[in-house]
Amino acid sequence: MDTATQFGYLALQIVSTLDVKATKPEVLLILARYILHRKAHSKEILPLLQEGYATALEVGKPEFAGYNANTFCFNSFWCGQPLATLExxxxxxxxxxxxxxxxxxxxxxxxxxxxxxKLLGYGNHVGILSGEALTEAEFLPLLSANDLAGLYNPHSALHFVTQSLVIINTYF
Structure with a gap:
């Protein structure tokens, strides 16, 4: 992992030094999403993803703007950012x-x-991921059979949080 981290930073340094902005969104994404998450806290990775998003927009690479934004939202969700800001x-x-x-x-x-x-308290059903942003029943058909991980992660987080709250309210 140390070697990968060194090469990742070397790639970022080369892209920055040579001012090769067209490649920077990819380098930042790979560094943040696939390398640094093993060595650094998610909060430390967020600025790299924001920079990757902004640079991708600047150089006309919308697909990498999407990848950087998605990874930013995912990492923000899991690293304890304030929910109101995160929303x-x-x-x-x-x-x-x-x-x-x-x-x-x-x-x-x-x-x-x-x-x-849901974590902010909007929505009626605890176990169903439906509300303002999406309706689970309408959204499930849009996911391919091999792409259910995106829905599984937040579902498992919500289940953990709601079950924890039930236990806390019951016993404490």
Whole structure:
């Protein structure tokens, strides 16, 4: 892992030194999503993903804007960011990705967004991921049979949180 981290930073240094902006979104994504998450806290990775998103927009690479935004929303969701701020950021990324026609990554952001809304107390059914951002019954057919991980992660998080709250309220 140390060698991968060194090579990742070397790639970032080369791209920055040579001012090769067209490649920077890919380098930042690979560094943040596949390398640094093993060596650094998710909060430390978020600025790299934001930079990757902004640079991708600047150089006209909407698909990498989508990948960086999706990874930003995912990492933000799991690293304890304040929910109100996280909801606003995720909503903004979702709307931007829809405008860029990056619908697959926008849909992942949409799943995180709805999960955040659930954690903020919006929605009636605890176990169903439906509300303002998406309706689970309408959304499930859009996912391919091999692409259920995006829906599984927030579902498992919501289940854990709600069950923990039940235990806390019951015994404490």
């Amino acid at each position: 606003q950021e995720t909503r903004a990324y979702y709307n931007a990705l829809v405008q860029l026609n990056q619908l697959t990554t926008a849909n992942y952001c949409r799943i995180y967004w709805q999960s955040i809304l």
